[in-house]
Amino acid sequence: MPFKVKLKLFAIGLLGLAVLSTLLMIQPFLAGAFLVLVLIYIEMIYPKWNFFGSAILDVKSRGAKPVAITFDDGPSEWTLPILETLKNEQVKATFFLLGSNIDRYPEIARRIQTDGHTLGFHGESHTKFHLKGPKFIAADLDASVESFKKAGLLLPTLIRFPHGFKNIFAVREIKKRNLKLCGWGRGVWDSKRPGVDWIVKHSLLLRAGEILLLHDGNGAHKNPDRSQTAEALPQIIKGLRARGFEFVMMK
Numbered sequence: 001m002p003f004k005v006k007l008k009l010f011a012i013g014l015l016g017l018a019v020l021s022t023l024l025m026i027q028p029f030l031a032g033a034f035l036v037l038v039l040i041y042i043e044m045i046y047p048k049w050n051f052f053g054s055a056i057l058d059v060k061s062r063g064a065k066p067v068a069i070t071f072d073d074g075p076s077e078w079t080l081p082i083l084e085t086l087k088n089e090q091v092k093a094t095f096f097l098l099g100s101n102i103d104r105y106p107e108i109a110r111r112i113q114t115d116g117h118t119l120g121f122h123g124e125s126h127t128k129f130h131l132k133g134p135k136f137i138a139a140d141l142d143a144s145v146e147s148f149k150k151a152g153l154l155l156p157t158l159i160r161f162p163h164g165f166k167n168i169f170a171v172r173e174i175k176k177r178n179l180k181l182c183g184w185g186r187g188v189w190d191s192k193r194p195g196v197d198w199i200v201k202h203s204l205l206l207r208a209g210e211i212l213l214l215h216d217g218n219g220a221h222k223n224p225d226r227s228q229t230a231e232a233l234p235q236i237i238k239g240l241r242a243r244g245f246e247f248v249m250m251k
């Protein structure tokens with residue numbers, strides 16, 4: 001986690017503690033209610049907590065030393081060199097594609113599929129779902145289904161929410177659609193472009209069974225710069241392989 005993000009989380013934590021202790025002095029009941037609200041909010045923005053449904057958070061059951069490499073927000077032009085690396089290294093990965101980016105690059109989306117990687121939904125507009133109602137969420141997911149269909153792609157059974165943010169409506173909606181929610185175990189902040197070395201170094205901390213999150217796009221932005229991710233990938237694969245890991249797709 002970059003230092004700036006750590007600092008932000010620390011500040012929010014301090015503020016929360018200050019509010020909690022003030023409420024405790026005024027009225028313990030209010031402090032309890034505040035704590036419950038905070039826990040519910042953390043559940044909404046923390047993919048590893050799932051009070052109202054389940055999520056795939058690891059691939060531990062998939063072999064002796066399995067790891068999964070996953071990409072969010074594509075396709076983009078940077079998906080192409082990433083696919084080249086995966087092909088050269090004979091690694092299969094999982095791509096959570098954004099509907100609006102499939103509309104921009106339908107051919108690249110089809111290439112991911114024909115190369116034999118697993119595809120998953122990632123919504124249409126990359127709007128965070130945690131503060132959205134059931135209508136918005138259903139419409140966004142419908143639009144992403146249309147994008148997959150228009151590009152001639154098979155419809156996935158997996159979904160990863162934008163930023164991993166969710167609420168009870170989103171969880172209910174994907175249950176209705178028989179979609180499996182996917183989280184991840186290790187994010188390396190490649191979306192913030194921290195440098196190739198940083199991305200490689202933190203990716204190589206992966207443990208057996210963990211799911212690595214990388215990005216071949218940048219939300220719904222046009223022409224994102226994912227050169228660092230593309231450049232880091234060969235070193236990540238070689239490094240993980242040297243540590244005895246096997247690559248599996250999510251399912």
Ligand SMILES: [Zn+2]
Nearest residue numbers: 072073162163
């Ligand atoms: Zn995303």
